[in-house]
Amino acid sequence: MSSRPATKPADAYHHGDLRRALLDAAMGVLEEDPGASLSMRDLARRLGVSHQAPYHYFRDRDALLKALGDAAIGDLLAAQQQAVAAQTDPRERLIALGTAYVDFAATRPRAFELVFDARLCPPDAPSPGRAPLIRANEDLLGRCIADLCATGWRPGADVEATALAMWGTAHGLASLVMGGHIPREAIDGVLRQVV
């Protein structure tokens, strides 16, 4: 329960980079045990600091969760960019994009939840660091769809509506896989059928 990771420096009083350590430990806890409720005090215990130390960096529990979500959305974007870059065919690119989205949710379900938790970060008022990442993500999807449309795929389709539909489908499949309602292996076939 009260482990002491190697991040703790020799100086017993001043923790080298407590903020970072808190974020890392928090993400670790959430990912090793989905369903954990992330106690602030437990986190402090793990890092060997007092139960109030975390509050020096995060106003309250939700602030920590929100910061975690900010980091997670960056990871999600990176995973998608990498998947898209590995493909050249527009059709395969779109499929890779969706697969990366679902894989992220399957591999890091709590991170995925954090990204979309409206209670933590209402989408109409995103945190300053989050807004550009959201825009980048939308752009990525929009560009993939536009490229595909340029090849003559489904002529006359509305790019905007198609993007929404694709996002919806990927998001739904991700949620359902995350919840164990459909097996992860089924995804590729479904995505391939959709595009």
Place this chain on the structure above:
Amino acid sequence: MSSRPATKPADAYHHGDLRRALLDAAMGVLEEDPGASLSMRDLARRLGVSHQAPYHYFRDRDALLKALGDAAIGDLLAAQQQAVAAQTDPRERLIALGTAYVDFAATRPRAFELVFDARLCPPDAPSPGRAPLIRANEDLLGRCIADLCATGWRPGADVEATALAMWGTAHGLASLVMGGHIPREAIDGVLRQVV
């Protein structure tokens, strides 16, 4: 905070139907304030009983939540059945089905969450009352798709995969509307484009 609804009978000791009252009050709390964490003690206070009374009917907090989810899945199924029954054209039927799904999530977000919360009720081991409802729901979707295929829609499409894709899309749109990421009005157009 400590209201006393009319369900309390004259008998001060024996509450008429505490189990029902608890479920109703719980759903009421969750729906009047999304984001509430549903305290057992608060619930007991609202019904004017001791803080332990709820535990006579529900082993713990999760058991109550699970029972709430069981009820919610019935409501979701009913809403979809009603929507489908109102349409005759197979195409419109499928759209109505999706719309009902999304509308349920938009109107009763917490109920929707409860239905799909894998921590409360793992889908590979559903509660006895829940299993038939899940099956009925799958059948409803399957029949809608099969009917549509019979009209010559997308010849050669795999019914199974199509059903998964539709479920995924509806679920994703529902989640995104719930989270405020896309406006509810956009749904009809997207659904119509998809089918």
Place this chain on the structure above:
DNA sequence: GGGGCGACTTGACATTGTCAAGACGATAGC
């Protein structure tokens, strides 16, 4: 009319988030 049992209460405990106030240690100005 007494025993049994279902429905509810009282009391206690550990845990949690968070407020308030203090202690420690480096750094800068004199």
Place this chain on the structure above:
DNA sequence: GCTATCGTCTTGACAATGTCAAGTCGCCCC
């Protein structure tokens, strides 16, 4: 070199919560 200051962390308290354990109340049946 001494001291004031400020960021960093600690100690102590409090109310709320979930939940265990042990009553108490009132009805019903033998």
